[in-house]
Amino acid sequence: MAAKAVFILNGPNLNLLGQREPEIYGRTSLADIETATKARAKELGFCVDFRQSNTEGTLVDWVQEADTKGMGLIINPGAYTHTSIALLDALKAASIPKIELHLSNIHAREAFRQQSVTAGGVDGIIAGFGAPGYRFALEALKSLVESRST
Numbered sequence: 001m002a003a004k005a006v007f008i009l010n011g012p013n014l015n016l017l018g019q020r021e022p023e024i025y026g027r028t029s030l031a032d033i034e035t036a037t038k039a040r041a042k043e044l045g046f047c048v049d050f051r052q053s054n055t056e057g058t059l060v061d062w063v064q065e066a067d068t069k070g071m072g073l074i075i076n077p078g079a080y081t082h083t084s085i086a087l088l089d090a091l092k093a094a095s096i097p098k099i100e101l102h103l104s105n106i107h108a109r110e111a112f113r114q115q116s117v118t119a120g121g122v123d124g125i126i127a128g129f130g131a132p133g134y135r136f137a138l139e140a141l142k143s144l145v146e147s148r149s150t
């Protein structure tokens with residue numbers, strides 16, 4: 001049987017990384033982040049299912065899918081971080097290890113970004129490290145997986 005994947009889910013507008021407000025989000029495209037993240041995943045012994053959607057319901061479906069088919073979840077919910085009770089509920093219902101990730105330090109930005117609605121449904125949060133944050137999230141996930149299996 002194939003090893004279960006780590007699902008890495010990206011929310012709205014993250015398909016525009018590289019062009020979108022580069023002074024905040026950097027110049028690395030989502031495709032380049034995917035390549036670098038998969039390379040690090042390989043070193044850590046993970047396989048990765050990397051996805052992006054601009055649609056809230058699709059992200060909810062994918063969180064549910066990750067819980068049944070995956071071995072862990074890393075999610076950058078984009079702007080849904082600050083609004084989506086549906087995503088919070090989906091995350092709370094999922095029992096796999098879960099990490100919320102942000103490229104920017106949302107706590108140092110506008111007041112409306114400083115609250116994460118979704119963070120209450122995850123094990124931990126990584127924010128403010130730009131594109132390398134995806135690799136750090138994988139390392140954090142590995143530590144979560146190991147601590148659950150000991």
Ligand code: DQA
Nearest residue numbers: 076077078079102103104113
């Ligand atoms: C983001 C932060 C959110 O506030 C914003 O809406 C995004 C990206 C980040 O990765 O820093 O789309 O999640």
